[in-house]
Amino acid sequence: MKNIPIKNIIVLHLLIISFLTCNSCDRFTDVGLPKSQITREVVFKDDQLAKSAMAGIYRSLEEQGFLSGSSSGAQVVLSAYVDELQSYAPAASDATIFYQLSHLPSSTKISSLWATTYTQIYNINAVIEGVENSENLSPEVRNRLKGEGLFLRALLHLYLVQTYGPVPYVVTTNYETNQVIDKSSIVQVYAQCKNDLQTANALLPETLVTGSRVYPTKMAANAVLARIAYYENNWDDAVQYAGTVVNNTQYKMESDLSKVFLKDSSGSIWQLLPFSSIYNTYQGNVFILNTAPPTNVALRQDFIDEFETGDLRKTTWIGQKTDSQNKTYYYPFKYKQYSTSTNSLEYSVILRVEELYLIRAEAYLQKGQYDLAASDINKIRNRAGLASLVNSDQNTLMNAVIKERRSELFTEFGHRFYDLRQHNLLDPVMVIKKTGWKTHFKLLPLPESELLINSNLNPQNEGY
Numbered sequence: 001m002k003n004i005p006i007k008n009i010i011v012l013h014l015l016i017i018s019f020l021t022c023n024s025c026d027r028f029t030d031v032g033l034p035k036s037q038i039t040r041e042v043v044f045k046d047d048q049l050a051k052s053a054m055a056g057i058y059r060s061l062e063e064q065g066f067l068s069g070s071s072s073g074a075q076v077v078l079s080a081y082v083d084e085l086q087s088y089a090p091a092a093s094d095a096t097i098f099y100q101l102s103h104l105p106s107s108t109k110i111s112s113l114w115a116t117t118y119t120q121i122y123n124i125n126a127v128i129e130g131v132e133n134s135e136n137l138s139p140e141v142r143n144r145l146k147g148e149g150l151f152l153r154a155l156l157h158l159y160l161v162q163t164y165g166p167v168p169y170v171v172t173t174n175y176e177t178n179q180v181i182d183k184s185s186i187v188q189v190y191a192q193c194k195n196d197l198q199t200a201n202a203l204l205p206e207t208l209v210t211g212s213r214v215y216p217t218k219m220a221a222n223a224v225l226a227r228i229a230y231y232e233n234n235w236d237d238a239v240q241y242a243g244t245v246v247n248n249t250q251y252k253m254e255s256d257l258s259k260v261f262l263k264d265s266s267g268s269i270w271q272l273l274p275f276s277s278i279y280n281t282y283q284g285n286v287f288i289l290n291t292a293p294p295t296n297v298a299l300r301q302d303f304i305d306e307f308e309t310g311d312l313r314k315t316t317w318i319g320q321k322t323d324s325q326n327k328t329y330y331y332p333f334k335y336k337q338y339s340t341s342t343n344s345l346e347y348s349v350i351l352r353v354e355e356l357y358l359i360r361a362e363a364y365l366q367k368g369q370y371d372l373a374a375s376d377i378n379k380i381r382n383r384a385g386l387a388s389l390v391n392s393d394q395n396t397l398m399n400a401v402i403k404e405r406r407s408e409l410f411t412e413f414g415h416r417f418y419d420l421r422q423h424n425l426l427d428p429v430m431v432i433k434k435t436g437w438k439t440h441f442k443l444l445p446l447p448e449s450e451l452l453i454n455s456n457l458n459p460q461n462e463g464y
Contacts, residue, residue, distance in 0.1 A: 044134035047141040053130070054145050057123050057152065058214070062272040062282070062348060065116040066159040066413065069272075069282035069335075069348045071095070074159070076286065076297060077109055078414035081441075082426075083433045084303055085411065088294040095297050101436050104445065105464050111447035113163075117156050118170065124149045124156075125173050144215075147203030151216040154196035155224055161189040162231070162418050165443045165461055182456045190228055197221045197228075207250045211264040213271050214347065219245050220270040223351045230359045231422060238363035242356040245269065251353045253383055257316040260354075261334050263347040267354060271347035280337035281348045287332040287411070292323035299330040302433065303410070306403075312385040313407055332411045354380060354408055355415075362401045365394065373397050380404050438463060 043049045061067045066074040072094070079085040080099040087099035094109040103110060128149040131142045153171070160167045166183040169192045184192065201221040208217055226241035228234075245251055252266045259265055261281075274280055289298065299318065307314040319333035337346050361376035370392065377400050378388040384407070389400055402423055409415040420426040421442050430437040440463025451457050 044130040045136040047138055050127075050131060050134070050137055050141060050145055053127055054148060057120065057127065058272060059275075060120055060123070061152070062274070065113065065120060066156065066163075067272065067348075067350055069286065071282075071286050071296065072112075073282070073413075074113060074163070075283075075411055075413045077113075078163075078417045079411045080297060082417045082420060082430065083300060084416050085297040086300045087297050089296050101434060101438075101441065105448035105451075105460060110445055111449050114160075114447050114450065117160055121153055121156055121170050122173060122178075124153050125171060128153070129173060143203040144205070147200040148216050150196040150200035151204065151221055151224070154193040154200070157189055158193050158224065158228065159414070161186055161193075163414070163444050164446060168457070180454060180456055190232060193228060194225060197225050201225075207248065209250075210266050210268070213268050214273050216270055219248055219251065220351055223269050223356055226356055226359050230362065231418075233366070235363040235366045238359050239367070242360035242363065245353060245356045246360060253353055253357075253379065255383060257312055257384070258336070260352070261336075261346055261349055263344060265349070265352075267352050268347070268349050269351035269353060271349050273347055274344050277344055280339070280344055280346045281335045283332070283348060284335040284337045284346065285339060287335065288319065288338045289321040289329060289331045290338070292321040292329050293327070294321075294329055294331070297331075299332060299411075301330075304330050307407060308386060308403075310385055311407060317410075334411070350413070358401060358405050358408065361404075362398075365397050365401065370394065370397060373401075377401060377404060380408060384408075440464065 043053055063070065064072050069075065076085065077094050077098040080087050080095045081101075085095070085099070087093065087095040089095045091097075094107075097103050097107060097109065128146055131137060131145045131149075134142065137145075157167070157169055166185050167189065168178075168181040169184045169189055170178060170181065171192075172178065198221075200216070201218050204216055204218050204221060206218050207213075208215065222241045222244045226238055226245070229237035229241060250266075251269060254260050254265050254267050260267060263271065274282075286296065304314070304318065317332065317334045318330050320328050320330050322328045335346050357376045357379055361373045361380075364370075364373035364376065374389050374392055374397060377397065381400075381404065382388060389396065392400070402419070402425070405419050406416065409419075417426075420429055426442055427437070427439055430441070440461065443461045445461050445464035446457060451460060
């Protein structure tokens with residue numbers, strides 16, 4: 001597993017957290033003996049240095065991997081993989097490879113996404129171990145950083161298991177353990193995620209005020225626990241965890257759709273900071289079309305056509321650009337700031353309250369509480385300018401949940417891919433949308449390079 005270049009992970013915190021990155025290791029299962037215990041001890045004797053170490057991890061999350069809004073992030077390739085984005089990039093680009101379904105176990109993006117994420121997990125584990133073994137940090141900082149680390153470890157493993165299927169759940173920096181680690185089943189990964197999140201829940205603050213929700217809180221942990229319950233079809237837990245967030249008065253859906261992705265949005269649960277105070281999000285730079293035809297990605301026409309008449313999300317969250325031949329291309333316009341500004345106006349929204357309404361709506365529906373399900377669905381619909389559903393039966397409500405997830409969460413970190421599979425619609429939808437779609441595409445292949453290094457990661461996912 002190739003390590004991410006240090007300059008991309010650490011940026012301004014290079015000297016402080018250089019101990020976290022093992023320059024000589026090629027894979028997460030091949031981490032050499034640690035040579036920097038003295039540096040680690042120094043960092044975790046000081047509250048500010050310890051917090052800076054964690055800040056370097058947040059920087060890496062925003063730059064690369066599942067949670068990055070950049071073109072190297074999972075949101076672009078997973079949206080192109082299914083029926084959200086069309087790729088106009090060169091044939092060898094990651095977006096085009098996934099759009100054309102030509103990905104292989106040897107594909108660069110398959111291995112780099114895996115490698116990036118496990119490098120981030122390794123660094124998170126280094127922080128967790130550092131704060132646990134420190135006797136010099138204040139209790140407040142020790143608890144906060146451990147809670148944040150456990151939250152991040154769980155969330156990254158959740159993305160891995162949803163994307164690759166059974167994967168190792170790595171909880172240590174011990175190279176002897178990691179170089180021969182086995183895969184955990186999907187059920188086991190979910191259980192370990194929940195354990196980390198529940199422990200984190202006891203350590204994290206209840207909430208943060210708008211404009212500063214760039215650190216995980218109890219509400220963020222509850223949001224991810226609700227998402228896991230949704231994936232597990234555990235509807236009682238889904239109602240409990242989603243309701244904890246929805247019922248918290250600090251989290252309210254913005255009535256104005258144009259404010260949902262601003263840094264001070266009341267509906268944001270957890271966000272990632274841009275690179276600096278004069279930058280905005282990667283999403284704005286990646287998605288906004290300044291010229292046409294596109295050179296990277298744009299929204300598929302069939303996605304545009306599926307919006308309900310009068311849906312304000314179509315007019316507010318979708319932009320368009322017309323080329324010299326009078327052909328119009330559409331692009332995600334949730335993030336409206338391109339490049340720099342005097343001050344950052346938008347932060348990258350990782351978790352927001354609207355997802356929790358939709359999770360709880362489906363949970364109520366599955367529990368036979370149709371009126372409560374319709375109430376949550378209608379909150380989303382009404383905010384989008386659509387009429388309420390009335391006198392709806394189970395089938396109508398289920399179709400509404402799926403449709404609202406499609407219209408509300410598009411191009412947000414793989415939701416569409418995971419949702420289609422969750423609702424057993426991946427094959428029925430994709431065989432129509434894409435020639436060459438195969439059933440085994442429900443999971444990405446494990447990286448060929450990893451299987452060669454650690455035989456315990458075998459077998460390869462079916463079909464690859």
